[in-house]
Amino acid sequence: MGLSAERKKYLExxxxxxxxxxxxxxxxxxxxxxxxxxxxxxxxxTLYFEKMNIDPANPKHExxxxxxxxxxxxxxxxxxxxxxxxxxxxxxxxxLRQLGSHLQGHPSADKTPGVELSxxxxxxxxxxxxxxxxxxxxxKKDYYTYVLIGDGETQEGIIWxxxxxAAKFKADNLIAILDKNGVQLDGTxxxxxxxxxxxxxxxxxxxxxxxxxxxxxxxxxxAVDMAKTVKGKPTLIIADTIKGKxxxxxxxxxxxxxxxxxxxxxxxxxxxxxxxxxx
Amino acid sequence: xxxxxAIRDAYGETLAKIGEENENIVVxxxxxxxxSKSILFGKKFPDRYFNVGIAEANMVxxxxxxxxxxxxxxxxxxAAFIMLRAGDPVRSLIAYTKLNVKLAGTYAGLSDSYDGxxxxxxxxxxxxxxxxNMAVLSVVDAVEAELxxxxxxxxxxxxxxxxxxxxxxxxxxxxxxxxxxxxxxQLTEGSDVTIAATGYxxxxxxxxxxxxxxxxxxxxxxxIHTIKPIDRELLIRCAQETGAVVTAxxxxxxxxxxSAVSEVLAExxxxxxxxxxxxxxxxxxxxxxxxxxxxxxxxxxxVNKVNKVMKRxxxxxxxxxx
Numbered sequence: 102m103g104l105s106a107e108r109k110k111y112l113e114x115x116x117x118x119x120x121x122x123x124x125x126x127x128x129x130x131x132x133x134x135x136x137x138x139x140x141x142x143x144x145x146x147t148l149y150f151e152k153m154n155i156d157p158a159n160p161k162h163e164x165x166x167x168x169x170x171x172x173x174x175x176x177x178x179x180x181x182x183x184x185x186x187x188x189x190x191x192x193x194x195x196x197l198r199q200l201g202s203h204l205q206g207h208p209s210a211d212k213t214p215g216v217e218l219s220x221x222x223x224x225x226x227x228x229x230x231x232x233x234x235x236x237x238x239x240x241k242k243d244y245y246t247y248v249l250i251g252d253g254e255t256q257e258g259i260i261w262x263x264x265x266x267a268a269k270f271k272a273d274n275l276i277a278i279l280d281k282n283g284v285q286l287d288g289t290x291x292x293x294x295x296x297x298x299x300x301x302x303x304x305x306x307x308x309x310x311x312x313x314x315x316x317x318x319x320x321x322x323x324a325v326d327m328a329k330t331v332k333g334k335p336t337l338i339i340a341d342t343i344k345g346k347x348x349x350x351x352x353x354x355x356x357x358x359x360x361x362x363x364x365x366x367x368x369x370x371x372x373x374x375x376x377x378x379x380x
Numbered sequence: 381x382x383x384x385x386a387i388r389d390a391y392g393e394t395l396a397k398i399g400e401e402n403e404n405i406v407v408x409x410x411x412x413x414x415x416s417k418s419i420l421f422g423k424k425f426p427d428r429y430f431n432v433g434i435a436e437a438n439m440v441x442x443x444x445x446x447x448x449x450x451x452x453x454x455x456x457x458x459a460a461f462i463m464l465r466a467g468d469p470v471r472s473l474i475a476y477t478k479l480n481v482k483l484a485g486t487y488a489g490l491s492d493s494y495d496g497x498x499x500x501x502x503x504x505x506x507x508x509x510x511x512x513n514m515a516v517l518s519v520v521d522a523v524e525a526e527l528x529x530x531x532x533x534x535x536x537x538x539x540x541x542x543x544x545x546x547x548x549x550x551x552x553x554x555x556x557x558x559x560x561x562x563x564x565x566q567l568t569e570g571s572d573v574t575i576a577a578t579g580y581x582x583x584x585x586x587x588x589x590x591x592x593x594x595x596x597x598x599x600x601x602x603x604i605h606t607i608k609p610i611d612r613e614l615l616i617r618c619a620q621e622t623g624a625v626v627t628a629x630x631x632x633x634x635x636x637x638x639s640a641v642s643e644v645l646a647e648x649x650x651x652x653x654x655x656x657x658x659x660x661x662x663x664x665x666x667x668x669x670x671x672x673x674x675x676x677x678x679x680x681x682x683v684n685k686v687n688k689v690m691k692r693x694x695x696x697x698x699x700x701x702x
Contacts, residue, residue, distance in 0.1 A: 163450075210448070210477045218448060222472045228438045229473055232445020232453070239406070239428065239451070246445075259469075262438035270430065 102326050104151070104319045112150060112318040116142040119181045120347045121374040122194070126177060128367040132198050133206070136357040138178035140282040140315070140342040141249060145175075145182045147321040148247055157187035160214050166244050167233050169218045171226030172251035172280060173207035174359065180204050180213070188215035224257030226250065227277055231267050234275035234335075245329070248277045253285030256294050261306070267335040268307025275335040276328045277308075280315060282344035286358045303337045315340025348373055386547040388486050390522035392417025394529040395454060399425050405533060406446050408432060409456045410439045415545070416456040416486045436465035440483070444473035447480045452533060458492065459485030459501035459542060463508060474538045475511040482532045483508075484541045488518075489579065489630030490663055491545035493671045497662035506635025508540040509608040515561065516607040518542040518629075518637075520582040523552040524605060527559035535561055544630075546668055548580050564611035566618075570598035573686050573693070574618040574625045578604045578637045581628035581656065581677060588682035599686060607637055612644050619649045624693040626654045626685045630677055633657035652692035654685040 104112070119142050127133045145168075149155070153166040170179050177197060184191045189203070196202035203212040207221030217233075220226045230248035237244050254260065267275055279299070287293050300310045309331040313320040321340065328336035344358075345351025348370040362370070399405050399421050406428045413419040413431055422429035432439045436457050443453035455462070462485045463470070474481045485504055492499045509516045517532060517539060519525045525543065532539040558565070567582070568589050577585040582603045589599040600622055602614060619625060625645065627638035638655035645651060658675050672678060 167449075218444070219473060219477045222468050224437075225441050225444075225469050225473055228441025228469065229445035229448065231438075232442035232447075233449045234445070235430070235442070236406075236446050236449030236451050240449075259435075259437045259441065262432070262435035263441065266430075266432050266435065266438055266442065269433075 102323050104322050108151065109319055112143070112146055115150060115185065116146050116318070117347070117374065117377050119146060119178065119185065121371065122181050123177050124348065124362065124367065124370045124374065126194055126197055128362040129195060130198055131361040133177050134174040134359040135362065136284065136344040136351060136354070137172055137251060137280070137282065138175045139346045139348065139351065140344045141172070141175045141178055141280045142346070143316050143318050144249055144278055144280060144321055144340055145178055147318045149182050149186050151318070151322050152325045153247070154244065157215065160188060164242050164244050167217045167230070167246040169226040169230045169246070169248045170208050170220055171248050172223065172254050173220035173226070175249070176206065176208050179208060183213070183215040186215070189213070223251065223254040224259040228259055228263045230277070231263050231270070231272055231275055234272040235270055237274055244274070246275050248275070250277055250279055252279055252281045252283065252290050252296060252299070253293070255279065255296065264303065264306040264308065271333050272335045273332050276325065276338065277335065278338045278340055280342050281339055282342045284344040284353060284355045284358070286355060288355050299339060307334055309334050309336040310339060311336065312339040312341070315342035316346060347377065383550045384547045385522035385550055387519060387522055387525045387544045388415070388417045390525040391484065391486070391529055391543055392420035394526045395421040396424050398530060398533050399428065402452065402533065404450065405452045405454065406430065407454045407456065408439045408443055410434060410436045410461070412457055412486070416484065418454070418456040436461045437469055440466035440469040440481070441473060443481045444469055444479050447474070452480055452482070454482045454484055456484045456486065458499060459488035459504045460499055463501070463504045467507065471511055475513045478513045478537050480536055480538070482539050482541060484543060486543045487545040488542045489544060490671050490675070491668060493668040494665050496665040500663055502632045502658050502663070503635065504540070504542065505607055505629070505631045505637065506639070509640060510635070513538055515539045515609065516542065517561070517605055518578040518607055519605060520579060520603060521548055521550045521552055523550055523554045523557055524559060527557070528605060531559055531561050542579065544580055546580060549583055551583050551586065559605065562606045562609045562611060564614040565603040565605070566614070567601045567603055568599065570600035571622050572598045573690055574600045574602060574622045575628060575682065575686065576602050576604050576615065576618070576625055576637065576641050577628040578607060579630050581630055584677070584679050585628050585682055587679045588686065591679065591683055592686055597686065597690065604637060607640055610640050610644060612648070615641055615644050616648045619645050619651045624652050624689040626656060626682060626689050628656040628682055630672070631657055632660055634660055652689050652696065654689040656682050656685050
């Protein structure tokens with residue numbers, strides 16, 4: 102358990118750089134979802150750079166850990182991390198959402214190296230993740246399947262179908278991470294569809310639940326280690342996050358779910374992010 | 381009278397057999413295992429069998445995950461629910477990424493007759509064939525059910541297997557019948573008209589052809605078991621050689637086999653076409669054969685449509701002669 106100070110600093114710097122890259126790309130292409138991408142930076146970065154057994158040179162090797170971006174609209178952050186990890190050239194990032202690019206608006210497993218499952222319509226990723234986890238058990242392989250879901254996403258009925266099934270089939274090699282940024286497209290989750298006792302609900306559905314600060318790379322790393330010690334049930338890591346994290350005027354604002362970034366906002370955002378990076 | 385056997389029994393038995401031959405086959409069901417007959421696999425291979433309860437979307441989502449990990453999943457529920465309840469993962473996970481999932485929709489058409497229109501499936505062909513990458517199979521009898529199930533398992537890619545609940549006559553000889561995905565099968569000789577049928581309507585079309593023969597009309601019956609990819613070459617050749625086509629299916633006339641045949645012939649070789657199918661209406665509860673009769677899926681109606689299409693063909697010929 103725990104991360105060395107060096108690794109911690111490395112991951113934190115990586116997240117800052119990734120946020121800056123995200124703002125640059127989304128400003129340039131004038132489309133895409135900044136809010137939910139910014140909230141999931143530490144989760145995706147920690148998994149890909151610290152926890153997961155993956156080999157970018159051999160992205161399909163059979164015993165690799167799997168990652169599914171259930172909240173597919175955070176694709177830009179996933180792509181930035183995949184490129185940084187070496188799954189494809191970083192220059193490709195600027196082609197995001199453009200004709201002919203392998204980087205689709207939402208993840209496409211057919212097109213992008215390292216993307217395990219096509220996602221976008223919310224709720225489906227967890228279900229397919231359960232299939233992958235059970236396939237690992239049939240094949241007696243020890244890989245883990247990680248699924249990052251949004252809190253708004255858990256309003257989808259299929260999430261609870263899968264929650265029930267994962268407990269029934271004892272999928273202890275399935276680790277779901279809830280990016281609990283508290284904001285969805287039309288408003289806060291409290292306004293649109295109050296989630297109530299999220300931890301209690303998942304525990305009642307038969308899951309092991311761990312709650313952490315989703316912007317703390319060490320906490321994310323430790324939670325994954327803890328999840329792996331639990332046998333016989335799947336784990337949900339509730340990661341408390343801030344939508345739009347890192348850019349003050351985007352933080353906690355549903356309006357930045359999927360809005361193009363104007364020039365003034367872009368300059369302000371870069372100034373803030375550079376402040377973090379240089380400070 | 382011909383032997384009868386329920387298509388779902390043949391399907392379930394075949395699943396259990398191929399499960400023995402290929403350990404990558406996994407089977408999922410959504411609490412209709414004794415109806416779909418996937419239970420026959422489940423009893424034999426409990427470790428590879430997943431009954432997810434009444435949760436069709438999750439069943440198909442899980443199947444996608446299995447396929448993405450190298451398994452060959454067969455997901456089972458009623459045809460009405462696999463297209464509607466699980467329509468999103470069918471499209472967004474399976475068709476989109478060409479995942480190797482087999483979707484078995486049982487109780488297709490009006491075959492779950494007494495349960496009523498809520499349980500009938502008369503729009504599944506339209507939905508499934510409009511999904512890029514999805515192959516669509518529809519079977520006639522127990523012999524074809526076995527062969528189609530095997531073919532679906534061997535084919536790499538998403539397949540929708542349309543199965544009936546009904547106990548129907550066995551019309552194919554197991555020792556000689558050849559089933560090849562994408563290839564229609566000509567069942568009778570005839571040059572006056574082509575009857576392109578699928579599913580149970582193939583059996584009705586053969587009876588219609590017998591009746592027509594007594595009136596001197598020689599109908600060529602072809603079995604289109606693969607609605608997608610459809611056998612363009614066979615359809616074009618039959619249109620050229622017979623000059624008129626009737627399609628017959630246990631499905632809404634909008635978007636089904638009739639539409640698929642028309643799309644090919646409109647582009648390649650237009651001839652008069654008539655459609656036997658449900659005329660864009662919901663049906664109702666009742667005895668299966670009586671329902672088919674009431675909603676126009678009868679031998680008589682096939683004969684009527686053949687007569688009508690022949691008139692149109694002859695009128696066209698007459699115009700050309702002038």
